[in-house]
Amino acid sequence: MSHQITIKPSGHVFSAEPGETVLQAALREGFPLPYGCRNGACGTCKGKIIQGTVDFGSHNEETLTEMEKKAGMALFCCALPLSELVIECREIGEIKDIHVKTLPCRVHKLERVAPNVMVISLKLPANERLQFLAGQYIDVFMKNGKRRSFSLANAPHDDELLQLHVRHYLGGTFAEHVFTRMKERDILRFEGPLGTFFLREDSDKPIIFVASGTGFAPVKSILEHAFHVRDLRGGERQMVLYWGNRTKTDLYLADLVGSWQQKYDNFTFIPVLSEALPADNWSGRTGLVHQAVLEDFNDLAGYQVYACGTPAMVEAAHRDFTTLRRLPEDEFFSDAFTVSPSEPKS
Structure with missing residues (x-):
């Protein structure tokens, strides 16, 4: 019924x-x-x-x-x-015209950018394109019928190849396959785009991005989209990225983010390490990434926050930003890389 x-x-x-x-x-x-x-x-x-x-x-x-x-x-x-x-x-009105598809794709390139992070570039069939909003994700179908969720790390305007960031972790069936057996030209199938984590462009409020680990992937997509829009239309919406990792090698695309900071005067990058090694010679910020935001901002009433990464980080950021720093509830947007009955999202 x-x-x-x-x-x-x-x-x-x-x-x-x-x-x-x-x-x-x-x-x-x-x-x-x-x-x-x-x-x-x-x-x-x-x-x-x-x-x-x-x-x-x-x-x-x-x-x-x-x-x-x-x-x-x-x-x-x-x-x-x-x-x-x-x-x-x-x-969420913005995703009404976005159609979810099931498509095949080919592994175009595998690039190991850190000891435990692989960037996969996927190529769609010649007559296909995936319309998506920056920050959304896809579900890759595994051979056993289970799904594995990955955020799209490329911006919508740069859609010739779809980019995924895959973290290698103990017990991850798909991740193990990516790091040990996946080859260029392998065929995959996926469903997408999915999710409601994307840039709200109807606001001019300054933005704080908070990412942990490969939670950087959808943030990269959103930032590259925002920079593209600025190049086309102008605008000076202030944006700052706090990216938390354990060690310096985990900041797998820090040079790229640093180049954005040099090019765009409305963007600031603040990397934060929680377990910096002596060999890192780290003189930057340390501790928990959301705590760095709390240290830098006494009042978030006039901001938007986009948080992506581990559930613990996202939950702590939501709790502390809304209760301790007056961030409006409806100005906190998040994508927690959750552990599901299959595997966690990367």
């Missing part, structure tokens, strides 16, 4: 078929709700059930607590309607 769902405050109405989550039904009917991981881990799709009941589904207990459930909150990527619903959440 299908169930009618009404979105507040927009008043949009759609129906969920049996077995469909609120998010699946909304996206199918063209109502783009915020989402990220789609497995109940990141919390991007969290919203309020004003009326009706749901099966909350399988999710991370820390992302949606029992107290939040009692207060009417739900993760729409997991919530299955059990009755007609009235929900409260914001809609």
